[in-house]
Amino acid sequence: MSITPQNSYGRSGEGIDRAGTGEDTLRLIARLPAPDGLEERVRVALRAAPRHGRVLAWPVALRADAAWVRATAAAAIVMVVAGGGWSVYSHIQPWQPAKANAVPARVGTMGEFSGAGAVRSPQTLQPPVVSAPPKSAGLYPSQKKRHKKAAAATVLTGTLAPAAK
Amino acid sequence: MNFDDTAAANAVRQQAEDAALAALVDQYAGALYRVAFSVLRNAADAEDAVQEAFLRVLRHRDQLNEVRDHRVWLIRIVWNIVLDRKRRAKTRPETDDVAELARVLPSNGLSAEQVASAAQHHGQVLACVEQLPVKEREVLMLSAFDELSSVEIASVLGITESSVRSRLFRARNLMAGMLNHARGKTRDLEPSGRTAETAAAAEEEGR
Numbered sequence: 001m002s003i004t005p006q007n008s009y010g011r012s013g014e015g016i017d018r019a020g021t022g023e024d025t026l027r028l029i030a031r032l033p034a035p036d037g038l039e040e041r042v043r044v045a046l047r048a049a050p051r052h053g054r055v056l057a058w059p060v061a062l063r064a065d066a067a068w069v070r071a072t073a074a075a076a077i078v079m080v081v082a083g084g085g086w087s088v089y090s091h092i093q094p095w096q097p098a099k100a101n102a103v104p105a106r107v108g109t110m111g112e113f114s115g116a117g118a119v120r121s122p123q124t125l126q127p128p129v130v131s132a133p134p135k136s137a138g139l140y141p142s143q144k145k146r147h148k149k150a151a152a153a154t155v156l157t158g159t160l161a162p163a164a165k
Numbered sequence: 166m167n168f169d170d171t172a173a174a175n176a177v178r179q180q181a182e183d184a185a186l187a188a189l190v191d192q193y194a195g196a197l198y199r200v201a202f203s204v205l206r207n208a209a210d211a212e213d214a215v216q217e218a219f220l221r222v223l224r225h226r227d228q229l230n231e232v233r234d235h236r237v238w239l240i241r242i243v244w245n246i247v248l249d250r251k252r253r254a255k256t257r258p259e260t261d262d263v264a265e266l267a268r269v270l271p272s273n274g275l276s277a278e279q280v281a282s283a284a285q286h287h288g289q290v291l292a293c294v295e296q297l298p299v300k301e302r303e304v305l306m307l308s309a310f311d312e313l314s315s316v317e318i319a320s321v322l323g324i325t326e327s328s329v330r331s332r333l334f335r336a337r338n339l340m341a342g343m344l345n346h347a348r349g350k351t352r353d354l355e356p357s358g359r360t361a362e363t364a365a366a367a368e369e370e371g372r
Binding site: 022025026027028030041043046 | 186190195199270309344
């Protein structure tokens with residue numbers, strides 16, 4: 001192939017010494033001749049390459065007037081595809097909204113403490129009612145003595161107080 | 166339409182496509198080889214790349230009629246192939262490039278020493294080219310082909326013509342700087358070499 005110089009911008013130099021840019025080396029490489037017989041080798045490679053995609057042969061040759069077979073096969077394919085699509089569609093559960101409302105954790109602003117995600121739950125049950133214990137019941141012996149002393153002191157202060165007056 | 170007619174039409178169409186492809190091979194195989202070699206710098210790899218490019222054309226031969234400029238289209242195909250190959254073959258040592266270059270470059274009327282020196286210089290230039298940013302490097306390498314105009318380079322790279330010009334300008338500036346730096350280093354090394362030689366000679370004289 002003959003070389004016809006076209007890129008005149010390369011020749012202009014644009015203010016740069018092209019000899020100092022190493023372009024001569026690149027041009028030398030770009031002008032190297034192709035090896036002999038390259039075209040022939042490429043042609044051989046092209047001839048050896050597979051030209052068509054491999055197509056599986058139909059086991060039974062269809063006659064020209066057997067169009068109804070094709071129509072039936074096409075209809076069967078359409079039925080299978082549509083049936084598959086419907087079966088998938090019918091098995092999918094419709095979306096249901098969530099029954100519980102999520103409450104976002106309250107974040108303290110302006111330097112407050114946060115609730116650390118704790119949620120207040122209202123008292124929905126009656127609390128257990130405990131009957132009041134008897135006065136002396138449930139006290140230990142030492143506690144009983146202390147109780148008696150305190151009672152006596154109360155009695156004494158109650159009697160002495162009018163005399164002091 | 167009869168089946169025989171269809172087969173005959175297909176055969177005729179295939180023959181026409183084969184003839185068109187053979188014409189493309191005859192016309193552009195050399196140019197594609199040179200583009201491939203400028204990047205790969207290996208004769209066998211470049212030839213493989215050309216074959217692969219034409220095999221791709223064979224696969225897409227139905228689109229041959231739609232292509233406006235076959236030359237640019239083919240160069241674009243082989244350019245993409247060689248860039249891909251170069252990316253995959255990064256492990257190859259750079260010394261192979263210089264050795265291959267010394268073997269391939271013309272050496273008519275040059276002594277062995279001059280050939281070796283020229284190969285070393287070319288190797289230095291190519292090493293600097295490899296250090297260029299990718300965009301600038303690609304434009305610089307394609308600009309070395311006289312038969313490619315700036316419009317065609319822009320078409321191969323998929324950029325505008327003004328981008329080609331600005332990248333080429335940057336590439337030349339960078340190359341000039343790098344080569345000056347490399348030459349300065351070589352000059353700095355030379356006196357020390359001479360001193361060593363002189364010292365060795367003086368030593369011999371003293372003996």
